[in-house]
Amino acid sequence: MSQMLANPYMAFLVDLAVDVLLKGTIVLGAAGVAAWYLRGASAAVRHAVWTVALGCLLFLPILSSSLPAWKLEPLYVSVETPAIAYDDVTSAGDEEYCDCECDCELEEAGESTVMFASGDDNRSSPGPASGAGRASVGAARPAGPSAAAVALLIWALGVLALLARLGLDTLQVRGITRRARDCRSADVCELAERLVDSLGIRRPVRVVVSDEVSVPLTWGVLLPVVILPESVVTWTMERKRIVLLHELAHVIRWDYAILLMVEIVCAVYWFNPLVWIAARQGAVERERACDDLALHIGIRSDIYATHLYEIARAQVVDDTPRGAFAMAHASSLARRVRSILARGLDRSPLSHSQLASATVGALLVAFPLASVEIWGTATAELLRTIQQSSDPVERRIGQLEDDDPRVRRYAAWALGELESDRSVMPLIESLGDGDADVRLVAAWALGEIKDDMAVYPLIQVLEDDDPLVREMAVLALGEIEHQSAVQPLTEALRREERLREPVIWALGEIDTRDAIRARNAVFADWERGSWGNDEVWTGRLGSREARSFANDLGALTTALSDHDPRMRRSAAEWLGIRGDERAVEPLLDALRDPQPAVRAMAIWALDEINPSRHEFSH
Numbered sequence: 001m002s003q004m005l006a007n008p009y010m011a012f013l014v015d016l017a018v019d020v021l022l023k024g025t026i027v028l029g030a031a032g033v034a035a036w037y038l039r040g041a042s043a044a045v046r047h048a049v050w051t052v053a054l055g056c057l058l059f060l061p062i063l064s065s066s067l068p069a070w071k072l073e074p075l076y077v078s079v080e081t082p083a084i085a086y087d088d089v090t091s092a093g094d095e096e097y098c099d100c101e102c103d104c105e106l107e108e109a110g111e112s113t114v115m116f117a118s119g120d121d122n123r124s125s126p127g128p129a130s131g132a133g134r135a136s137v138g139a140a141r142p143a144g145p146s147a148a149a150v151a152l153l154i155w156a157l158g159v160l161a162l163l164a165r166l167g168l169d170t171l172q173v174r175g176i177t178r179r180a181r182d183c184r185s186a187d188v189c190e191l192a193e194r195l196v197d198s199l200g201i202r203r204p205v206r207v208v209v210s211d212e213v214s215v216p217l218t219w220g221v222l223l224p225v226v227i228l229p230e231s232v233v234t235w236t237m238e239r240k241r242i243v244l245l246h247e248l249a250h251v252i253r254w255d256y257a258i259l260l261m262v263e264i265v266c267a268v269y270w271f272n273p274l275v276w277i278a279a280r281q282g283a284v285e286r287e288r289a290c291d292d293l294a295l296h297i298g299i300r301s302d303i304y305a306t307h308l309y310e311i312a313r314a315q316v317v318d319d320t321p322r323g324a325f326a327m328a329h330a331s332s333l334a335r336r337v338r339s340i341l342a343r344g345l346d347r348s349p350l351s352h353s354q355l356a357s358a359t360v361g362a363l364l365v366a367f368p369l370a371s372v373e374i375w376g377t378a379t380a381e382l383l384r385t386i387q388q389s390s391d392p393v394e395r396r397i398g399q400l401e402d403d404d405p406r407v408r409r410y411a412a413w414a415l416g417e418l419e420s421d422r423s424v425m426p427l428i429e430s431l432g433d434g435d436a437d438v439r440l441v442a443a444w445a446l447g448e449i450k451d452d453m454a455v456y457p458l459i460q461v462l463e464d465d466d467p468l469v470r471e472m473a474v475l476a477l478g479e480i481e482h483q484s485a486v487q488p489l490t491e492a493l494r495r496e497e498r499l500r501e502p503v504i505w506a507l508g509e510i511d512t513r514d515a516i517r518a519r520n521a522v523f524a525d526w527e528r529g530s531w532g533n534d535e536v537w538t539g540r541l542g543s544r545e546a547r548s549f550a551n552d553l554g555a556l557t558t559a560l561s562d563h564d565p566r567m568r569r570s571a572a573e574w575l576g577i578r579g580d581e582r583a584v585e586p587l588l589d590a591l592r593d594p595q596p597a598v599r600a601m602a603i604w605a606l607d608e609i610n611p612s613r614h615e616f617s618h
Helices: 006-035 043-066 146-178 187-199 228-236 237-252 253-266 273-297 301-313 329-342 351-370 378-390 392-399 406-420 419-429 438-449 452-461 467-480 483-495 497-510 515-528 554-558 565-578 581-590 596-608
Strands: 206-210 217-219 223-231
Touching: 006 273, 006 392, 006 581, 043 253, 043 351, 146 206, 146 217, 146 223, 146 253, 187 206, 187 237, 206 228, 206 554, 217 237, 217 253, 223 228, 223 237, 223 565, 237 253, 237 273, 237 351, 273 301, 273 329, 301 329, 392 406, 392 419, 406 419, 406 438, 406 581, 406 596, 419 438, 419 452, 438 452, 438 467, 438 596, 452 467, 452 483, 467 483, 467 497, 467 554, 467 581, 483 497, 497 515, 554 565, 565 581, 565 596, 581 596
Parallel strands: 206 223
Antiparallel strands: 217 223
């Protein structure tokens, strides 16, 4: 489940699959209860119950995705969001810090070379010379397919394999029919014609004889075929009549069409054992219903059972293809014989009113059930709660929907640091959050994850109402380094002159031929000589302003509000070196500092603080 929500289409398919699986189980359970309740009714009625239930499973996916949903409210599930105030968290102890002797001065506020730092270790910009270097986030984004994609692939392969088996079996039966010869026995042909007329069958029924079968077979929907073994020439007229009655019962009941439907249901729901149980139970009731039809016409039960046993004994191996009905199978013979010989059973065929009742009953269960959204509400909330208890990514994704914007902002930062591709779609949705601070941090987080899926949404954010959100979108596009961002970045610069330095940095990070050409054009319009991205770094680490109290977390966070921009920048720098997660909230506030250098250092510091390194995680 850990990778299921990375793609909205994948999430939809997974939710629909689980929803239909649960509902299908309920439908089959109801069918089992109904079949047990109708144990005194005829086998034809019970077969109709199983058939209608399995047929409903084919329409459940369509109904569940198209009918208006009635959502179940999860009254028993509560996902708590702990407070994020860093003052309430017990300190994990001070760390060793670098004793860097470099003397770095903040460039003047109006200096045009002040730019935004990137925390990516692979950039050409210098990183920390010593001290608390950046610990890599647990693991790189997984390159393989998600768990949901693997599960859906396995399901699809199972469906294709079972449908291929059905197709091959159908071709095998067709081949047997094509190689068979028409029935040359006048008594068999004449008897078949009389039975077809007496049973009221309007479709043409073909009777053939084949040396490739040992028991009678029937297949076909519009042009049904009865295949008799070579031994038919030795049968008595009584056995011929019994066999033809049983096989024509399949024809009059349209059992072959039902067989194809059931096989398709089994292929689609192959992972659900209840479907196979229902299909097998339906097959047992189908054969009993055909036996009952012959007995209902007037054949004595002991004579019918004797002939059925002898036909089954003639079948040396059970090699009957699934694309046809065999009159006798050893696996179910004993139960059929007991049913045939039993007295007082209802053997009447299925009436139109009974079929209508079974259909209406199934619809009364299927339609309301399809409208109820089971997966994605109570069950999904419960499973998500279980996942979130051990999965920090799922916990942070859940917090993106919190009512408190500060919780959402913090969650976006944490997802950026965790760098999981499961976070991409939730963070993209957060780009439309009503709180500008959440949008700002979501853009930063997408730049940290560097997933190409975020490029187009970030391009759209270049027109956000908030100027700092637009600025962060520029930087995030630079982090992702996708060629398609070059033209939108240059267009954003034409609309907004204050984005010059961020756009220059972003184009330098993309570093393609078009990006460098656009970057040089910006310098030409600016009447400046071009310089590399390492020259637009905010400054070397280890500045002196906040060094004297670098071990004091409270003093550093207080210094972020100092009137001197140099002190604010130095405090942000040392908070990044310190790597204490309790500094995240003040640093997130610093993303709106009026000085670009302070904002840049806050970005770098947030990237240095790795939540996976600390036990005190909000």
